[in-house]
């Protein structure tokens with residue numbers, strides 16, 4: 001796979017697939033993190049004298065042209081950041097787009113309207129891919145967060161463009177992941193959390209082949225604890241996954257990977273309840289549910305993490321959106337922030353939690369793609385990356 005620096009971009013029409021799916025409030029970009037994440041690639045292309053065409057999706061317009069999903073606010077914000085005019089082509093393909101591209105001079109930048117206004121995007125329609133490919137000489141993918149999706153602008157376009165490459169953000173994401181999971185400095189400890197075992201089964205199974213220790217928290221820990229025959233009171237349990245959970249506990253044993261589960265919990269009658277009770281697992285009474293790991297679990301997990309040289313974290317350890325259930329997640333966030341280790345954090349909610357805890361800048365790397373990051377944890381190749389590798393140029 002080529003990287004941007006290995007490509008000759010001067011005077012070329014460069015189609016850069018980015019993830020500019022920013023939150024929009026009242027017609028303006030409410031958070032420009034995603035724009036800033038791809039600035040290194042954008043600036044590099046412009047400095048090299050490319051005629052830059054940006055392509056992105058925004059929200060889920062379901063294949064219809066719906067004005068509330070227009071990228072117009074993003075074009076405006078991008079113009080402000082770049083301190084130069086970024087025009088918005090009213091359609092990402094066809095005459096409108098082609099004319100806008102013709103007007104681009106070297107070092108100019110154009111944003112195409114939401115690619116998901118076309119139903120062919122999510123269906124990976126070759127006609128849409130070809131129409132996008134016609135706009136450019138070179139295709140560069142920097143949309144890590146979209147790389148797990150077999151969409152036309154991600155996997156289709158590279159089939160029809162002679163030269164393709166990876167942008168700086170995509171490269172950075174893959175490099176950090178490889179550093180953590182490919183050939184890590186050991187001990188490598190993974191922390192898995194979140195609401196459901198079902199969404200993380202593949203990832204947990206795969207990482208058991210790589211890690212030295214595994215910590216499991218969050219609501220899904222209840223399923224594992226119940227699978228071990230430990231009383232979890234009325235906590236959320238995925239009963240249909242008890243066998244899978246037992247299988248994972250067995251697999252960890254076979255691999256000799258210590259698997260740590262919480263030993264206590266912050267419990268309440270419901271997530272809305274203000275009255276909370278700290279109870280050891282095994283002694284959670286009927287009527288109470290576990291919504292966060294308790295203080296003894298925090299101490300245990302901290303100890304487990306103490307000698308780690310590499311840590312990968314996906315999934316909050318409690319219902320951190322509620323203040324009364326946020327302490328476990330925030331405590332582990334602050335532990336990671338203080339470690340002398342390579343710390344990689346991924347997952348949409350985990351990202352939010354670490355930002356709320358104020359620790360984001362202390363992590364070695366915060367992944368920008370929740371779904372794509374989980375896909376990598378599952379040991380799968382990213383379709384968007386495979387498409388780049390297959391491209392001839």
Ligand code: ADP
Pocket residue numbers: 193194195196199217218219220236290291292314315316317318319320321346347348349350351370
């Ligand atoms: P990510 O997006 O980082 O991959 P997930 O989507 O898998 O994380 O899980 C995040 C959700 O899990 C959060 O909304 C959080 O409230 C919820 N959660 C974690 N632990 C618990 C718990 N003990 N009870 C209820 N919800 C929980």
Ligand code: MG
Pocket residue numbers: 347348349370
């Ligand atoms: Mg999530």
